[in-house]
Amino acid sequence: MSRAEIVVDVAAIRHNVRRLAQFTQTPVMAVAKADGYGHGMLPAARAAREAGARWIGVATLDEALALRDDGDAGHVLCWLTVPGDDLMPAVARGIDVTAYTTDELDAIAQAAGRAGRKARVQLKIDTGLSRGGATAAHWPDLVARARAGEEAGTWRITGIWSHFASSELPDDPANDAQEKLFREALDLAGAAGLQPEVRHLANSAAAILRPSARFDLVRCGIATYGLDPAPGLTPSDLGLRPAMTVRADLALVKHVDAGAAVSYNGRWVAPAATTLGLVPVGYADGVLRSAANRAEVLVGGARRPIRGSVCMDQVVVDLSGDEPDPGEPVILFGPGDDGEPTAEDWAEAAGTISYEIVTRMGGRLTRRVVDTERDDRLEDGPDDSREQ
Numbered sequence: 001m002s003r004a005e006i007v008v009d010v011a012a013i014r015h016n017v018r019r020l021a022q023f024t025q026t027p028v029m030a031v032a033k034a035d036g037y038g039h040g041m042l043p044a045a046r047a048a049r050e051a052g053a054r055w056i057g058v059a060t061l062d063e064a065l066a067l068r069d070d071g072d073a074g075h076v077l078c079w080l081t082v083p084g085d086d087l088m089p090a091v092a093r094g095i096d097v098t099a100y101t102t103d104e105l106d107a108i109a110q111a112a113g114r115a116g117r118k119a120r121v122q123l124k125i126d127t128g129l130s131r132g133g134a135t136a137a138h139w140p141d142l143v144a145r146a147r148a149g150e151e152a153g154t155w156r157i158t159g160i161w162s163h164f165a166s167s168e169l170p171d172d173p174a175n176d177a178q179e180k181l182f183r184e185a186l187d188l189a190g191a192a193g194l195q196p197e198v199r200h201l202a203n204s205a206a207a208i209l210r211p212s213a214r215f216d217l218v219r220c221g222i223a224t225y226g227l228d229p230a231p232g233l234t235p236s237d238l239g240l241r242p243a244m245t246v247r248a249d250l251a252l253v254k255h256v257d258a259g260a261a262v263s264y265n266g267r268w269v270a271p272a273a274t275t276l277g278l279v280p281v282g283y284a285d286g287v288l289r290s291a292a293n294r295a296e297v298l299v300g301g302a303r304r305p306i307r308g309s310v311c312m313d314q315v316v317v318d319l320s321g322d323e324p325d326p327g328e329p330v331i332l333f334g335p336g337d338d339g340e341p342t343a344e345d346w347a348e349a350a351g352t353i354s355y356e357i358v359t360r361m362g363g364r365l366t367r368r369v370v371d372t373e374r375d376d377r378l379e380d381g382p383d384d385s386r387e388q
């Protein structure tokens with residue numbers, strides 16, 4: 001055990017991937033970008049594969065190559081390159097790359113030439129997020145160039161996809177508009193002779209809430225890790241389990257008098273004598289400063305509010321006169337089974353989304369991978385989880 005750590009239960013990830021596949025009746029792409037949303041990309045991806053994830057989705061080429069280095073030989077899609085990125089290793093190793101523009105197709109053609117291998121390419125249409133992807137105006141050109149390259153044997157167009165802007169607001173008419181544009185884009189691609197293996201549009205929220213958007217594959221990130229894409233959105237009978245717990249050892253317990261000003265700038269002043277606990281994690285470890293005076297942690301079976309500013313290395317919590325021993329476990333957040341706050345509670349307290357809470361956890365926190373299904377013994381790291 002370490003003084004302050006992230007504990008990731010890969011059994012929860014496996015459970016979530018199985019539940020999502022069952023619930024959606026659609027093959028799952030587990031999204032493992034950004035170090036598996038802070039859970040560790042490799043253990044998360046391994047767990048997702050064990051549970052049957054047909055695809056792993058990542059943002060960058062480096063993330064995709066790290067999966068191959070780890071021995072993952074399955075379908076992997078990446079979707080965010082910049083000019084000058086060397087696409088050759090990804091093409092050589094059978095990773096699906098995404099093209100938004102004909103310039104990107106040119107770069108992929110070059111990489112395929114150097115790799116001496118047909119590339120696997122997916123095309124992205126921008127249906128309204130106005131982020132990556134070809135606009136509807138550029139789509140016909142992208143499709144024509146893609147088809148020409150297919151005929152020339154340069155690549156195979158393996159997928160066509162898009163991404164929602166407001167899937168966590170299922171009643172937003174933008175969702176209908178995006179899905180309609182996506183279908184039109186698919187029709188145009190079909191008319192040009194493209195026959196992709198997978199058409200995909202849905203992230204977690206859409207996978208769960210919008211059956212019409214499931215197509216051949218659902219791209220589940222946040223739900224893979226057991227978190228609700230938006231508070232109250234996921235039906236509880238889906239039974240997703242949060243995979244991440246963040247815990248620390250209580251560093252110090254002390255009595256203060258009424259009037260004590262707590263932490264920088266005295267943003268909390270004790271209205272009465274109380275006991276305070278010092279928790280050895282701060283914003284350098286991913287505890288958001290906006291959680292000051294709002295978020296809670298679990299110590300000794302009770303929720304304890306953070307008092308005053310979040311510091312770089314530490315926060316102070318109100319123990320309300322209780323005197324737990326220094327060294328007592330502090331749970332910042334977890335699945336909630338023992339009354340501890342969840343990442344969603346932290347998101348609400350910090351004015352953000354659970355995605356940001358889990359992906360930011362890091363700094364000096366160590367990560368420990370456990371498997372509550374297979375082993376009560378707590379594993380020491382991601383490398384051990386491989387042998388299970």
Ligand SMILES: *Cc1c(COP(=O)(O)O)cnc(C)c1O
Nearest residue numbers: 031163203204205219220221222
């Ligand atoms: C991050 C990401 C996802 C996963 O979204 P969730 O809401 O976490 O399920 C899916 N698709 C794309 C393109 C992404 O960037």
